[in-house]
Amino acid sequence: MNGEDLRILKKNVYGLNKRGDEHSTSELVCIPCRQGCLVENDDTPIRCGLHVSIAGKIDRAVDRAVARSCDTFQIFTRNPRSWRSRRLRRDDATEFRRKVRLTGMTPIFAHLPYLANLSSPNKTIHRRSVRALIQELDRCKALDISYIVVHLGSHLGKGRKLGIERVTEAINTALDSSESRATILLENTAGTGNSIGSSFRDLQEIIDRVCKSRVAVCFDTCHAFAYGYDLRDLRSVEATVSQLENSLGLNLIALVHANDSKGELASRIDRHEHIGLGYIGEEGFRAILHTEALRRLPIILETPIDMPGADEANLRRIREFAM
Numbered sequence: 001m002n003g004e005d006l007r008i009l010k011k012n013v014y015g016l017n018k019r020g021d022e023h024s025t026s027e028l029v030c031i032p033c034r035q036g037c038l039v040e041n042d043d044t045p046i047r048c049g050l051h052v053s054i055a056g057k058i059d060r061a062v063d064r065a066v067a068r069s070c071d072t073f074q075i076f077t078r079n080p081r082s083w084r085s086r087r088l089r090r091d092d093a094t095e096f097r098r099k100v101r102l103t104g105m106t107p108i109f110a111h112l113p114y115l116a117n118l119s120s121p122n123k124t125i126h127r128r129s130v131r132a133l134i135q136e137l138d139r140c141k142a143l144d145i146s147y148i149v150v151h152l153g154s155h156l157g158k159g160r161k162l163g164i165e166r167v168t169e170a171i172n173t174a175l176d177s178s179e180s181r182a183t184i185l186l187e188n189t190a191g192t193g194n195s196i197g198s199s200f201r202d203l204q205e206i207i208d209r210v211c212k213s214r215v216a217v218c219f220d221t222c223h224a225f226a227y228g229y230d231l232r233d234l235r236s237v238e239a240t241v242s243q244l245e246n247s248l249g250l251n252l253i254a255l256v257h258a259n260d261s262k263g264e265l266a267s268r269i270d271r272h273e274h275i276g277l278g279y280i281g282e283e284g285f286r287a288i289l290h291t292e293a294l295r296r297l298p299i300i301l302e303t304p305i306d307m308p309g310a311d312e313a314n315l316r317r318i319r320e321f322a323m
């Protein structure tokens, strides 16, 4: 590789030492320039990170994100598989906020627990789900997290119309009941079973009925592909992005969940694969990462952790494909 093939980028590297104090250094990073780059300004570094665990204490999530050299991260602020949650201690929230501030990682993201079903026709489950969303918005306020990602759930066979009404009601009630200013990000789903929110049309219908300044969209690549939006090469990525633009408008997309897919196109199977190793594949991710509308957004990986170093390897691949 000769000098002309390289671009030198000064990158600030933030970190925390063992006592949790700040240190910040600069290092030079050489970025090989791939010929035929598809964006005009591909100097802009992407901002990518991982879903990290809060095991131990919630501020340990920040340490984990730093150790894996994330630019941003996503957490469950509590156990995602239980309706009951431990109260968030004020000291723990303060420590979490302090560490995030030191790293300079912004924005960061929370994810609503899996049990919540905002589309549920069952009154008890729906009420619990709305309560979980309100609690999560309150925790975002305490932790200074600006975005909460939500899955829209399933109408359990009672019909799309009812499901959309239930979600809309849930979101409006939660926004009215919390003092948090966090934005709710509706995540597109894979279309498994009776799920709501797999088509851009579903998302648009919901957004039309809620407070628009408080709601935006998280675009999950695995879910979109599994539902039937092709992402395997530049042409298909452009077609999918233009559908996003026509139905929702690109300004509404606030986050990309970058996951490859274990299921084929339109399989409706929600199983995430390592970046470049699934049916979206390396060509698909290179195209996604060279499409300005997606590249400029924060990117979170929710890829499998089935071997040591899997997270780091997926992040490395994302950064490499973005060059």
Ligand SMILES: [Zn+2]
Pocket (backbone or CB within 6 Å): 187, 220, 257, 302
């Ligand atoms: Zn996702």
Ligand SMILES: [Zn+2]
Pocket (backbone or CB within 6 Å): 222, 223, 270, 271, 272
């Ligand atoms: Zn998924």
